[in-house]
Amino acid sequence: MTINQKTAQLLKRVAAVFWISEGDTFRYRAYINAAVAVDNLTVPIADIWEQGKLDSVPGIGEKLVSYLDEYFSTGKVRHFDSIMKRVPSGMFSLMEIRGIGPAKSYKIANKFQLDNQDTAISDLKKILSKGELFKVAGFKEKSIRNLKKSLRSHKTKSNRMLLAQALEIAGEYITYLHKSPLISKAEPLGSLRRKLPTIGDIDIAFCSHNSRESMQYALKYPKIKTVILKGDKVARVRLENGISVDLKSSDVKMWGSLLQHYTGSKLHNIQLRKYALEKGLSLSEYGIKKDGKIYRFKTELSFYNFLGLEYIPPELRESTGEIELSRSKKIPKLVKLSDIRGDLHIHSDFVYPSSHDHGSNPLTEILNQASLQGYEYIGISDHNPKFQGLKESKKVEILKNRRKYLENEYKECENDVKLRVKYLLIGMEVDIRPDGSLALSDSALSLLDYVIASIHSSFDLTIEANTRRIINALSHPKVKILGHPTSREINKRESIKADWDKIFDFCFKNNKILEINASPTRLDLPDDLIQKAVSKGVKMIVNTDSHSSEQLQNMQYGVWHARRGYAKKKDIINTLDFKNLRQVLEL
DNA sequence: GCCGTTTTCGGCCCGACTGTTTTCAGTCG
Numbered sequence: 001m002t003i004n005q006k007t008a009q010l011l012k013r014v015a016a017v018f019w020i021s022e023g024d025t026f027r028y029r030a031y032i033n034a035a036v037a038v039d040n041l042t043v044p045i046a047d048i049w050e051q052g053k054l055d056s057v058p059g060i061g062e063k064l065v066s067y068l069d070e071y072f073s074t075g076k077v078r079h080f081d082s083i084m085k086r087v088p089s090g091m092f093s094l095m096e097i098r099g100i101g102p103a104k105s106y107k108i109a110n111k112f113q114l115d116n117q118d119t120a121i122s123d124l125k126k127i128l129s130k131g132e133l134f135k136v137a138g139f140k141e142k143s144i145r146n147l148k149k150s151l152r153s154h155k156t157k158s159n160r161m162l163l164a165q166a167l168e169i170a171g172e173y174i175t176y177l178h179k180s181p182l183i184s185k186a187e188p189l190g191s192l193r194r195k196l197p198t199i200g201d202i203d204i205a206f207c208s209h210n211s212r213e214s215m216q217y218a219l220k221y222p223k224i225k226t227v228i229l230k231g232d233k234v235a236r237v238r239l240e241n242g243i244s245v246d247l248k249s250s251d252v253k254m255w256g257s258l259l260q261h262y263t264g265s266k267l268h269n270i271q272l273r274k275y276a277l278e279k280g281l282s283l284s285e286y287g288i289k290k291d292g293k294i295y296r297f298k299t300e301l302s303f304y305n306f307l308g309l310e311y312i313p314p315e316l317r318e319s320t321g322e323i324e325l326s327r328s329k330k331i332p333k334l335v336k337l338s339d340i341r342g343d344l345h346i347h348s349d350f351v352y353p354s355s356h357d358h359g360s361n362p363l364t365e366i367l368n369q370a371s372l373q374g375y376e377y378i379g380i381s382d383h384n385p386k387f388q389g390l391k392e393s394k395k396v397e398i399l400k401n402r403r404k405y406l407e408n409e410y411k412e413c414e415n416d417v418k419l420r421v422k423y424l425l426i427g428m429e430v431d432i433r434p435d436g437s438l439a440l441s442d443s444a445l446s447l448l449d450y451v452i453a454s455i456h457s458s459f460d461l462t463i464e465a466n467t468r469r470i471i472n473a474l475s476h477p478k479v480k481i482l483g484h485p486t487s488r489e490i491n492k493r494e495s496i497k498a499d500w501d502k503i504f505d506f507c508f509k510n511n512k513i514l515e516i517n518a519s520p521t522r523l524d525l526p527d528d529l530i531q532k533a534v535s536k537g538v539k540m541i542v543n544t545d546s547h548s549s550e551q552l553q554n555m556q557y558g559v560w561h562a563r564r565g566y567a568k569k570k571d572i573i574n575t576l577d578f579k580n581l582r583q584v585l586e587l
Numbered sequence: 588g589c590c591g592t593t594t595t596c597g598g599c600c601c602g603a604c605t606g607t608t609t610t611c612a613g614t615c616g
Contacts, residue, residue, distance in 0.1 A: 018588090026599060030588035061589050099605090101614050138613090142606060190616090201616090229615090234603055236615090246616075261601090266616070273600040278592085284601050327592095 003044050007068070011035035013092045014080050016102035021086045028102075033059040036266060040318070042197075043528050044494075046072055058267060058319055090114025093121050098150045104138070111136045125151060149226075153238070159491045160198035161243070163557065164520035167192065169243055170202045176221050177206050182214040184252065189262040193314045195560035197490055197523045201244040205262055211249045218247050254286055256297035260304075261285035267319035268312075275323060276307060315563040320531075334563040335542075337556055339575040343370065344379030344425065345452060345483065345515065345543030346552070350405050352398045353390060355431055355439065356383040356456060361549040363409040369549040370421045377423035377578045380406055381452050384430045387439040395440070399447045402426070423578045425449040425587070429483055434458040434465075436472025438479070445478045450585055452515065452543075454483030459496050466498040474503075474512045480585050481541060482507070484517040484524040492521075500529055507538045511584070513573055516542045516565075518558025519551070530565020539584065541573045 001009075015031030018024045037059040038045055048054055049072045054065045067077045084092075087106060091114065094105035112127055114120045128148060133139050139147075161169075170188040177186040183206045187193070190203030208214035211232045219227055219235060228244070229236040235247045250258035261269065262285065273283045282289040287296040288306055297303040301311050309326040313334055316322040325331050346366055347359030359366075363380070370378045382402070385395045403426050410424045427450040431439035438445070438453060445451060453473045461469065473479055485503075486495035507514060514533055517524045522545070525533065533540060542558035544551055562572060569575045573584050 024588090027588050029599070033589080059589070063588060099614070103613060138607070140607070146605085203616090229604065231604055234616090236604095262616085264616085270600055274590090277600080282601080286602090 003046050004038050004041050007045050007071070008035040008039040010071070010077075010080065011038065011064075013084065013095070016091070016095060016106070017083050017087055019102050020106045021083070030059070033267075033270070034064055037319075040265065040267060042526055058271070088113060088115050089117050090120030090123065093117045094124060097121075097147070097154050099146055100150070107136050107138065108133070121151075121154070160200050162490060162520050163192070163195060163197055163199055163560075164554075166199035166202055166243075169239070169241070170204060170245075172223070173202075173204055173221060173245065177204070177218060180214060180217045182208050182210055182217060184208065185255065187259070189248070189259065190246070190264055193263045194265065194317055195315050195557075195564060197520075197526075197561065201246055203246045203248070203262055205248040205250060205258055207250055207252050207255050209251065211251070215247065215249050218249070248285075250285075253298065254296045256299040256301070256303045257287045258285050260297075260300045263300075263314050263317060265318050268317040268322070271319050271323055272307075275327075279307070281307065313563065315560060316566065318564075332566055332568050335559060335567050335569045335572050335575065337559045338374075339569045339572070340373075340375075340542065340555055340559065341577060342375045342377035342379070342421075342423075342574050342581070343544050343546070343552060343555060344427065344450070344481070344541060344574065345381050345429065345517070346378055346546045347382050347429075348380045348402075348406060350382060350402045352402065353386050354383045355386045357547055358382055359547045363406055364413050365549040366546075366552070367410070367413055367421050369552045373552060373555065375421050377425065377581065378421055379425035379427050379450065381427040381429045381450075384428055384440045387431065387433075392441060392444070395444050396447065399428075399444055403447065427451060429454055430479075431456050432469060432473040434461065434469065436469040438473060438476060442478075445476075448478070449587060450481070451476075451479045452481040452483040453479045455487045455496065459487055459493065461496070463497045463499055466496050467502055470498060470503055471506050474506065474510065479512070481513045481515055481543075483515045483543075484519075484522050484545065485514055486524050486526060486529070488522065488524050488526065490521055490523065495524075495526065500532060504533050504536045504538045507533075508536055511539075511586070513585075514538055514540045516540050516558050516562050516567075516572075518542055518544045518554045518556075518561070520554060520557050523557065523561045525565070527561055527564035530562060530567055534566050534568070534571050539573050540567065540571055543574070 011031050012035045015028045019028040037057050049068060054060055054068055067079060071077045088109040091105040091109035094100050094108055095102060114123050127133055133144050170192055174186045177183050185207035187205055189205050191199050192202060206214060215232055215235060223239050224237045225240045226238045228238060233249055237245050239245060248258060248262050276283045287294045295306060304311050310329050310331045312322050312326050312331060349359050349362050351358060385398045406426055428448050429452045432453050432455045433439055474482060488495040514525055516530060542562055544554045546552050573581060
């Protein structure tokens, strides 16, 4: 469990106690809102706490700042501990079961005196097998059957899946939906549409004149394992692969409202509804209620405009200030995939003793794919020859041979109109060593058109050490680009710690470029740091880090991610034509 | 407990679905 999940869980538990012991639903909601906000953060909340910016998280106010301060400095909150004693603590474990919330978990834990969080789930299983849950009011045959079902699929929380995986799974389902003549439109919504790097559940909406029949068709999808919830408008299923899918059906007349509602985020919608209430309007998935009359919207644009707001792209709907921008008509024009004119982080199949993996496709195949994507230029940036065990003269020879190999390949297809990518740059991705020096000598570096410097080792240095290390590497005149800056790997490795303010200021002053690595397993810079870089005027480049020609198509993921970070065309240097790109990179 | 373009008090997003209920509570997103 991440620190954010853990913190959110704590807040949810405290919320439950306020509801159960005091019936205080408003304080309950306040704690739940805070929990949701924490759960949705894209950065570890402990980092925000370290920076003293907890109060910038929506839903966290003065009181919670002080409680969380105590939590992060001592590991506990005395106030929380004392109020949590009011209930049998086994209920907190039961709350993790789907379908069991504060009220039901309290009833069960109270009746059977489940005081131990660690054994509460197994205790409940025993109670169920003895058939004793009937003793608790409100539990009868159906609810007990559902509880047993939930318990069977109750496991430790698995990782959220990557956006790329989720899009594929959703895509298959949508292909199935489109086969029905009843269904005119079907789209992925929720976090999938907002293009979050990771996805929990998949949301799919479809449009039909016959809600009931089209939902029946949707529930016949062959890959469904179980139907969890079934209505005409909303259903939830679990697929054979264990992934949950939420299905929503709508009429064409209110498609816009439905898209808006189920795209979320939850916090964006809550904020939007509060804003609407101030104007005497009430929002829902059916439209906008004004003086008892409901207005319906076929498009999201008309929905937002009715509220006096500028259209907000889904990637920005995270309650990070987008509604204020929209009110003052200052939503930025975000970079688009079609703005991209090249990719400078591609690995070729040239074989040599390399420090890391080389690519799997020859340049001709890379060029073929690049021209399909309409690129004007590409840059090959293989990893540097391994640092130890090779003589300097050998490294220089490798670099010379590589250039020859790539240039020959390029020449061979130069006349092929189909493979017409006008410019080829031959660069390298060079390791930043723990002390900030580069893993390649100056004489070897001079053989390259450009250099991307990246961290591939010693990830757990201190903030100060990493900051020094990165600035040191970027200080080399040959280094123009910082590759996958935080070196995070989604679900696998946390971002390194560094003083990004300081690094970004250095980049701005010295014309250094930050990479937005488009690999779905990295998406690095993270979106909040992209937003920071944009605000500081630091330039960025979206690169795929392709190790095969196919991966050039990952550019889309990088662009989506850049958009989540409020990046405009002018913030991204590979939207420039080659002439201007050369100037920026001082080639 | 949070929050503010009717601000420091007095409100607090909206609706679907389910089960156990005779009109609603709980849970979820």
